[in-house]
Amino acid sequence: MLQHIEFSRPLRRVLGLTLLLATGMAGAQDPYPNRPITLISPFSAGGDADLAARTYAAAATKALGQSVVVMNKTGASGVIGSAQVVAAKPDGYTLLLARTGSQAIMPAIMPTSTKYKWNDYTFIGMLELNPYGCVVSNNSPYKTFSDLTDAMKKQGKNLNFGTAGVLTTNDMGPRQLFRMLKLTDQIPTQLPYKGTGEAVTSLLAGQTQFSCGSLGTFLAHIKSGSLRALMVTTAERLNELPQVPTARELGFAEMEQVVGWSAVFAPAQLPANVKDRLVAAMTTIAEDPQWRTMTAQTGSLPYIRSPEQTREFVQKQYELYRSLGESLNIIDASN
Template sequence: MRFTSRIIEGVGTAAAAAALLLGGSQALAQDPYPNRPVTVIAPYSAGGDADLAARNFAAAAQRALGQAVVVMNKTGASGVIGSAQVIAAPPDGYTLLLARTGSQAILPAIMPSTTKYKWDDYTFIGTLELNPYGCIVNAKSPYKTFEDLVGAMRTKGKSMNFGTAGVLTTNDMGPRQLFRMLKLTDQTPTQIPYKGTGEASMSLVAGQTEFACGSLGSFISLIKSGALRALMVTSAERMASMPEVPTARELGYAEMEGIVGWSAVFGPPKLPAEVRDRLAGALKTIAADPAWIAATEQTGSVPFVRPAEETRDFVRKQYQLYRSLGEQLNIIDSKM
């Protein structure tokens, strides 16, 4: 009898221990997201628009999520390498993408056969900002106005060059749109692609390139310091920070208004609903974060936080814009 009682007692003790272990493991499994650092992939080089936006987002997200958020610059192939890395990441919310116009709208639209993803392969979290776009030259350039630059393109464009953050980025597509409007069939300037707008802006300062068109975030401090000069912006109205710079519409190039930079946050496909909801809530907090707003505006960008469905619609329209432009230029899946 005593033997039987001891067996029963032992079984009860083991069961209780197992229950405690199971309960502990379930508690660990149910720890709320995030319970470890989150990585944000910026698919372009340090110092450019993607990098600045990623770092501003990471600082604010860390406050909103209560967990470390780190930025990793994964460059190459005009943003495809970093973007593809997020597609392949586990759908757990610990790897996010700082999405950009070039890597998420332009490349899927114009190079669908070689881009490793489609524009809507991701889980959309939300947009972050818009980047006013313009054309810039070195402060010592002989081109004092946009019309000076256009005049040079018409007469000697073939001997000119311009810097970009890579082929099929907004730095590339804006000039392509302009060249199309100017009908520069045999006077198209040569593109010099870099790994990001940070490098492209420094090439302009160094005199290695003659002009650049792109989101102004990477150029604005150099414009304010007097190293570079802005000739035109594509915003509907003149920028408050540069009221002397005319808009594309004022200059007779209204079609350039569709070219604009933007940043958004995407996740891998099939993110769980609870992770999406947590990130959506964090984005709402970030939208009202004075420090994030100030940091975003300091880069020359405009806060533009929108929820997932509005973000999907916005990106779809951007994709369609560049698909249409690619068809007009006859460059869909062409060898660049």
């Protein structure tokens, strides 16, 4: 028969503290990751963000040894999904596919409605750069970029263009172009969609006359002949589109500052061991030939960088769009 043993109060305290320490040490030693990771893509399926998210997820699953599952959380030009990551538990199981619009443009132009700052995250690393350009349907009467800009001047708001939402690169690139063309209130009409994929669909259907954005989503349609690229903002012509002139060649060198990009962010206050594991995975992904091939197939350029380099890059992008917003007088008036 077991006897009941009565411990003294001081001994009970020591035993309880020992149990807590042992439990804490066991928890601290749990390997990361030990369950699936959710990657929030703040734009709709089929667009540039979604392509980058799924390409990264496939490579990260191999590098981390756990499934990385993409969740499209759309709305408000990427703000809804981005805000969800800001508010998430900083344990490494919720990550963000960061994009130019949601992480640089929105905080720069609409700081009140965005509610998060460009640096309210743990920076894991840059992923890629997305060459930017303007495209039309192959049935369009605009055969050259000059044809399109002439139409902008003559037709003004009667011309429309599709975007992945206001204050995305699909929106800000044309704004920069309209400013350079000295258009005022008679600017083409923007038709915002939930993502670049939907904007491409509207262009193919003839619902919009042109679209400007990262060329990844357009590329397959350009190669098939259903869309025609008129201009790219890269410093040199793209190898895959050698017939398409650069903005600088066409006299619009200032358009070179508009470029798409993807990065991986996590909530702030991420534990150092978790951050180190994710950063190490980025190094592995950078050498993954399948990831590099898949990234190139989407029309993007591999651009993996360290957390420090990523922070510096994003800050410069934020400052660029803050300056552009001020020159266009479109900064949120309440700030």
